[in-house]
Amino acid sequence: MSIPFSNTHYRIPQGFGNLLEGLTREILREQPENIPAFAAAYFENLLEKREKTNFDPAEWGAKVDDRFYNNHAFKEHESHENCESEKEKSGTSVKEEETPVTALESSEEEKEKEENAALKIQAVFRGHLAREEVKKIKAGAPQEEEAEGNE
């Protein structure tokens, strides 16, 4: 299809990219037989999650996109510091949970927050490890192949 004039009106909806990416990733990971049904369940699940936690991946994606256009978003250094402190907090909370008898002072809500933060941190760190590994493998791959070829 060709677009005859300017593309001013053909905008990709805000946050759509993020949804598409998430969907594709899950499809490739799960390799479902029936992709439309899988996709329907996937979005249904995200919707349910949004109702419970108020987290909208599309909105979040749009915000991330926004950062590239509105540079002043970068001026907020707070988020970075928050991350650090949350990391510490989550570290201690994990320990606390392991000792079941002590009275926990943090409320349910806070706990959930910490839990989420911990999950995120772990995920990012694992991603980092995986990427490092891939880097190593990519660098190592040509040599390895040569070695195998020689065998």
Place this chain on the structure above:
Amino acid sequence: MRRAMPLPDTMFCAQQIHIPPELPDILKQFTKAAIRTQPADVLQWSAGYFSALSRGDPLPVKDRIEMPMATQKTDTGLTQGLLKVLHKQCSHKQYVDLADLEQKWKNLCLPIENFRTLLQLDPCENKIEWMKFLALGCSMLGGSLNTAMKHLCEILTTDPEGGPARVPFETFSYVYRYLSRLDSDIPEADTEAYLTSLQDTVNSRKNGMIGLSDFFALTRKV
């Protein structure tokens, strides 16, 4: 050599990923539909899109992009294009289930309060005749009865866009009677007189169709 090895659990490179052959097309159509429809709530709409796709139902997709997107904040959110999408999804049945309709309404990112307001105009239980709901929707789009009828013709017609927007006179008069009955300001005698005058024009044409120019220009002269 490499292929003989069992597939490792960890993914090392892109070549290891099996891409289902139908996936690229699904994603492409999905993206095109999103760009054309410009849903206000992408996540809600996406759920509706794939739920329709997996069931083989008509998709909640606009035929073409609609321009007055910028004014969305000020109006009720309902547009002719969205109503047309609903029509595409519902018109195969004479009666539609209200719960089903509400879900479709929601998937088009329309506020549910508006759905309820619309139904308050003609309260009914469990199901509604699709033509009646469409008529109510049209009346929500335009101020006067005449603009509502114009929207109706443009949605129902099989003529190409920008064409005469003809619809069967039978349908036209059915909806016209229905809407004017809901509006207590319009005496029934006036409605009938108006429809009879239109009937004459239609009869002279023999195909039983009424177009936009038959009634829309007519009222402008008055």
